[in-house]
Amino acid sequence: MNENLFASFAAPSMMGLPIVVLIVMFPSILFPTPSRLINNRLISIQQWLIQLTSKQMLAIHNQKGRTWALMLMSLILFIGSTNLLGLLPHSFTPTTQLSMNLGMAIPLWAGTVITGFRYKTKVSLAHFLPQGTPLPLIPMLVVIETISLFIQPMALAVRLTANITAGHLLIHLIGGATLALINISATTAFITFIILILLTILEFAVALIQAYVFTLLVSLYLHDNT
Amino acid sequence: MLRRMVLSAAAAAAPCLRNAALLGPGALQATRIFHTGQPSLAPVPPLPEYGGKVRLGLIPEEFFQFLYPKTGVTGPYVLGTGLILYSLSKEIYVITAETFSAISTIGLLIYVVKKYGASIGEFADKLSEQKIAQLEEVKQASIQQIQDAIDTEKSQQALVQKRHYLFDVQRNNIAMALELTYRERLHRVYREVKNRLDYHISVQNMMRRKEQEHMINWVEKHVVQSISAQQEKETIAKCIADLKLLAKKAQSQPVL
Numbered sequence: 001m002n003e004n005l006f007a008s009f010a011a012p013s014m015m016g017l018p019i020v021v022l023i024v025m026f027p028s029i030l031f032p033t034p035s036r037l038i039n040n041r042l043i044s045i046q047q048w049l050i051q052l053t054s055k056q057m058l059a060i061h062n063q064k065g066r067t068w069a070l071m072l073m074s075l076i077l078f079i080g081s082t083n084l085l086g087l088l089p090h091s092f093t094p095t096t097q098l099s100m101n102l103g104m105a106i107p108l109w110a111g112t113v114i115t116g117f118r119y120k121t122k123v124s125l126a127h128f129l130p131q132g133t134p135l136p137l138i139p140m141l142v143v144i145e146t147i148s149l150f151i152q153p154m155a156l157a158v159r160l161t162a163n164i165t166a167g168h169l170l171i172h173l174i175g176g177a178t179l180a181l182i183n184i185s186a187t188t189a190f191i192t193f194i195i196l197i198l199l200t201i202l203e204f205a206v207a208l209i210q211a212y213v214f215t216l217l218v219s220l221y222l223h224d225n226t
Numbered sequence: 227m228l229r230r231m232v233l234s235a236a237a238a239a240a241p242c243l244r245n246a247a248l249l250g251p252g253a254l255q256a257t258r259i260f261h262t263g264q265p266s267l268a269p270v271p272p273l274p275e276y277g278g279k280v281r282l283g284l285i286p287e288e289f290f291q292f293l294y295p296k297t298g299v300t301g302p303y304v305l306g307t308g309l310i311l312y313s314l315s316k317e318i319y320v321i322t323a324e325t326f327s328a329i330s331t332i333g334l335l336i337y338v339v340k341k342y343g344a345s346i347g348e349f350a351d352k353l354s355e356q357k358i359a360q361l362e363e364v365k366q367a368s369i370q371q372i373q374d375a376i377d378t379e380k381s382q383q384a385l386v387q388k389r390h391y392l393f394d395v396q397r398n399n400i401a402m403a404l405e406l407t408y409r410e411r412l413h414r415v416y417r418e419v420k421n422r423l424d425y426h427i428s429v430q431n432m433m434r435r436k437e438q439e440h441m442i443n444w445v446e447k448h449v450v451q452s453i454s455a456q457q458e459k460e461t462i463a464k465c466i467a468d469l470k471l472l473a474k475k476a477q478s479q480p481v482l
Contacts, residue, residue, distance in 0.1 A: 038358060040273065041350035048353055089328030175323030175330075197330045204334075 024094045027081035050077070057219055064119075064226040068219070075104070076215040083164060083207030087200070095210075096165045098157060105156035108218050113149070116225025124225060156217060163210050167203045174199060283336075 034043045054073050058066050079095060086093025094100050116124035128145040129138065174196045181189040279287040285302070293301040313319040453461075 036270075038354045041347055044350040044353045045346070087331055089324050089331060171327045172323050175326035178326045179321065179323055193326065193330070196326055197334065200327070200330045200334055
């Protein structure tokens, strides 16, 4: 029973044991390892999808950036599968927790920035000043660019959290509205139910898109810095 | 050494300890038998091609078969309906907002699976088929290459059998050329010899002619020399007398 609206977002624990670790590790068993030359349908499709995505995502990177291939592909698979599994009823989505998203965003972003500073110090520092700024504006612009740099991990984490949480909340609310309207007027309830269906379709799309956006942005930061 | 004696004594005393005894450190080679079972890893048994049959996408067919003797065809369905109604009426499963989101999500999933499931399955099968076809292609290309090599070799061998024609023609050519050269030289020899013989003949002819002329000249000269003056006179007078006779004859003749 959900006492309040946000009960479904609490970290799940069964009899006082935090099972959120199990929930976070669960999507990985849905991706079997290809063990033979010709596999079953699930593995074939999974192989094909990963090949497609990785080719498209790593096309812009040079040799150094491509060492991040495993990281980026794992990232997109994890976020995508976690988001999609969270749409099932009575399930818990780890990516709704800001703590987890910050834990993903900050190390990745920091990794790209530190790589940039270590191997291409001058170019990385040059990013703080866009080309062709008039002389008196330079100090202010440097400050602004620094702020914009440090906001990147925050933006990554908060974007993902807010999108998924908002989606889940909306579904919850509109479901509740349908439930409440059934006794009052069945037609309105039906219309609300249609809205719910449309929203669910949107949420499926959002789940995938958010994963893609997250990974794409990390890859973009990487591209800037390698 | 002492340790080995102790170990062998222990082995004699308790046969079941023999394996352990023999494994004493620094003792005889271990004869304990490992891997008594079948090797479990290879070859990997083939996967079943299709999954087990299920009804309603969730419940295996075996469950229906299990209940069939006791409850017939409708048994499992009635059981399911009863369980659902029980949980609803006793509020074991509470209808909340989540129920509707569950209905919409699961309904959407079932719709998508029913509509696109087969085509996605075919797509996956096509991917596997492409992979196999690629490898098969390589294999076939390799076989074809080897087959071509075999055919080329065979044709080469057949050609070798027919090589003697070539040699015969060449031999004939050379024989003809030799013959030609021989005859040409023969002809030249003949011409040369004939030349020389002609030369000798012409030399001889010339000599004879010269001798004849010389002789005639000599004879003439001597004859002319031998005609003395008196003989000349007598000959001329005779000639005149003959001529006169002839003239008289000639005068008497034409009248007739």
